Amino acid sequence: MREKLNVEQLKSKALEIRRNIITMLTYAGSGHSGGSLSSTDYGTALFFNEMNIEPKNLNYKDRDLWFFSIGHVTPLIYSLMAEAGYFPKNDLLLFRQFQGRLEGHPCKKHVPGIEVSAGSLGQGLSVAVGAALGSKLDKHKRRVYVVCGDGELQEGQIWEAAMSAAHYKLDNLCAFVDYNKLQIDGNVEDVMGIHPLGDKFRAFNWNVVEIDGHNFEEILAALEKARNFKGRPTVILGNTIMGKCVSFMENNHKWHGNPPSKEQAAIALAELGTTLEDWTKRLAES
Amino acid sequence: MPEMKKTREGWGKGLVELGEVNPNVCVLTADLGESTMCHFFGEKFPERYFQVGIAEQNMMCIAAGLSVTGKIPFMATYGAFAACRALDQIRITVAYSNLNVKIGGAHGGISVGPDGATHQALEEFAIIRSIPNMTLICPTDFWETKKATIAAGNTYGPFYLRFGRENVPVVTNADTPFEIGKGYQLEKGGDLTIIACGMMVFEALVASEELRKQGISARVVNIHTIKPIDRELITKCAKETGAIVTAEEHQVNGGLGGAVAEVVVQNFPVPMEFVAVMDTFGKSGKPSELMEKFGLTSKEIINASLKALKRKK
Ligand SMILES: Cc1ncc(C[n+]2csc(CCOP(=O)(O)OP(=O)(O)O)c2C)c(N)n1
Ligand SMILES: [Mg+2]
Secondary structure, X not given: OOOOOOHXXXXXXXXXHHHHHHHHHHHHOOOOOHHHHHOHHHHHHHXXXXXXXXXXXXXXXXXXXXXXXXXXXXXXXXXXXXXXXOOXXXXXXXXXXXXOOOOOOOOOOXXXXXXXXXXXXXXXHHHHHHHHHHHHHOOOOOOEEEEEEOXXXXXXXXXXXXXXXXXXXXXXXXXXXXXXXXXXXXXXXXXHOOOOHHHHHHHXXXXXXXXXXXXXXHHHHHHHHHXXXXXXXXXXXXXXXXXXXXXXXOOOHHHOOXXXXXXXXXXXXXXXXXXXXXXXXXXXXX | OOXXXXXXXXXXXXXXXXXXXOOOEEEEEOOOOOOOOOHHHHHHOHHHEEEOOOOHHHHHHHHHHHHHOOOEEEEEEEHHHHHHHOHHHHHHHHHOOOOOOEEEEXXXXXXXXXXXXXXXXXXHHHHHHOOOOOEEEOOOOHHXXXXXXXXXXXXXXXXXXXXXXXXXXXXXXXXXXOOOOOOEEEEOOOOEEEEEOOOHHHHHHHHHXXXXXXXXXXXXXXXXXXXXXXXXXXXXXXXXXXXXXXXXXXXXXXXXXXXXXHHHHHHOOOOEXXXXXXXXXXXXOOHHHHHHHOOXXXXXXXXXXXXXXXXXX
């Protein structure tokens, strides 16, 4: 069993993850800053407190299953994986680059630990439904976690999946919505409104828990509620801030799919309490 | 080096020109308005610009519905989602009904770069070309994309236009004639013909110049319309030059090469070689690194040409 981090430890882990994200994006020269930073805290809680995983033993049969339906947040996904021990941290420095193996979107072939390649929005919730169904068939106690974007919920397939999860009473399934209110072309409510989101999921027979997606006490409490809720799948609506913890990125949709320049990275990393040089060294050595 | 410009900008500017003369022209996008350059139209004609959110299948059928009311809907998203995600909607609702819907598949090809395999559409030619009623165009540069967009607006029927993300060499100009279904010669030559589309037309021109230095005269033909394909011109090239190399930023299976081969084997069989992505997914990297790795360069066209010439009787 891996040690579970407490709230204070989770906070410092999340800080490290954010440093990784900025560093990776800076060297890549392309990639998705906004959503990676908004779902960092939830991802950190999943990987370092909630989930039963053994990153060093990929064939561990009792592992919980996790999916990112938003494949574009690879800076976060790979940072979580590297910090958890799936692969060496120095791989992060070649993210999105020709010589590296960390693709712009998650690739099962090149990154053991990724269960399913992703990058086309709206598909991951269905995959999670399948994994939850399979686990039920096996009478297996494992849990299945999936992270969705709020813009992503505009895909019709999401609601097909939502219907099937409730139909099959998949209480072993926990979805998280990174509710940062932004997507590529602007505000979610301007692009194609999804409000009232909680009511939509309730109408689809889900257990709905709405939280501040940057508050670890609330995240852990929501995950516990989901675990104890029987007969229905749970969705955690995490109210988040795109670009969280980097002042000039916060709440600005332009940062959905752009990396910081070297100069911007210097400011961002200073706000996160490090420098590009120091953090690169740390990653390179581990 | 020639001038560099984005093909998607040709699409965006073409839409505005169409919108100015025809009030029935509408544009739809699925959270990729700026990326596909549909936003130029949106800024000018906000009442005819529909943002549908991240919902490509919905968008395809909304376009179908608009066309029923006499509108001329143009919609754009990345090719990976236009041709694949909404394929059922294209096949049955749009094509089977022969509706006047125009599909823009942006970010086609390996040159999409660091986003990686998921976003590098390499299958659209094979997919779209297999569907009856569809017209499929892959223009070579900014000007040709603009002309193809306008031509699609002025011609009834379902269209698929493929364009790319990066700046690519401009090989035509504002006055180069453009006709749907008609390829044209860019370089004379009698030893073999290089038939290309999209940004590979430029690579073909570079290859032809190199080959000329080696005493080989390679004709270069731009086949921008992959369906319906210019059977007459292709047959003529087979007869006159006796060997053909095709070059495309697409999977080798079922793309331009396949379409040309179908014409050649039926009408005048000659040796053929294919420059294309060899049945493999792409990966992250800089566009130039990827073009090199996946063999989409003038160098590969030269190698293929020499191979084809060797096989020529
Ligand atoms: C099917 C599909 N359509 C379009 C895209 C392009 N795309 C990638 S991310 C994105 C916006 C996602 O918005 P959201 O889920 O809110 O994520 P965030 O911007 O908050 O990270 C779009 C349209 C895609 N990857 N897949
Ligand atoms: Mg969002």
